[in-house]
Amino acid sequence: MEGGGESEATFESLKLNPQIFINEVLNSVDDLLDEALRYYHQQASASLKTGGTDRDQDLSKGVDTMRNMVQSVLDSHLGMWEKYCLRHCFKVPEGFSLTKPDELPDGDSFMDTEPDTQLETLRNKLYQATKESAELSQELQALERQSVSSDHSRKIVNEVLQSCEQSSANEMIQEIMRSADELRLKIGTLKNQRTEEKGFQRIKDLKIDYLNKDVSLTERVKGLCAAKLEDLRKLSDLMQI
DSSP, X not given: OTTOHHHHHHHHHTTOOHHHHHHHHHHHHHHHXXXXXXXXXXXXXXXHTOTTSHHHHHHHHHHHHHHHHHHHHHHHHHHHHHHHIIIIITOOOTTOOOOOGGGSOOHHHHHHHHHHXXXXXXXXXXXXXXXXXXXXXXXXXXXXXXXXXXXXXXXXXXXXXXXXXXXXXXXXXXXXXXXXXXXXXXXXXXXXXXXXXXXXXXXXXXXXXXXXXOHHHHHHHHHHHHSOHHXXXXXXXXXXX
């Protein structure tokens, strides 16, 4: 392991081995690559229907070529990652030393102080969380009230709009009915006027015809009117014979 004997000694004293961790990561990457290429080969074979044919060998060669290309890139990048981890992530700082057992503080005082501190910290966090929960609850209730109010207002507006629409429709129907009645009355009036005019014209025409009758007819009518009743009876008897 790079980084000097001091780092190795420190990790060994803690029963840690950074190289094992790095090797496990590299092996996991290799396994993932194998599974990915195996799945790709299966899907490509099923899609191209190359099973049991010469084309299947060509497909295998293509997958192997792809594996080599990807593996080469991975090896290069993972090699740099391994060096970086060993030189920086798992390097013990200079002057670092583990605390020896005889240098540890008194056990009782240490155990007493740490739980009290942790308890106080937890108490503060709990108080803060409770406060935030109460504030969130109030905000949620306010939002619920606003939502209910908005829904109620929206309902009222919709009812008003529907009422206005119905009222407008009723007014329009009534206006149409009134117009129809007025039109009917006007048509009836015009018909009556035309009938009266035709009647007056007919009377006028009859009067003119009457005045234009033959004078002899007028005279005969006058003669008949001037005849005696007895003579008219005799004339009637003669016409019946």
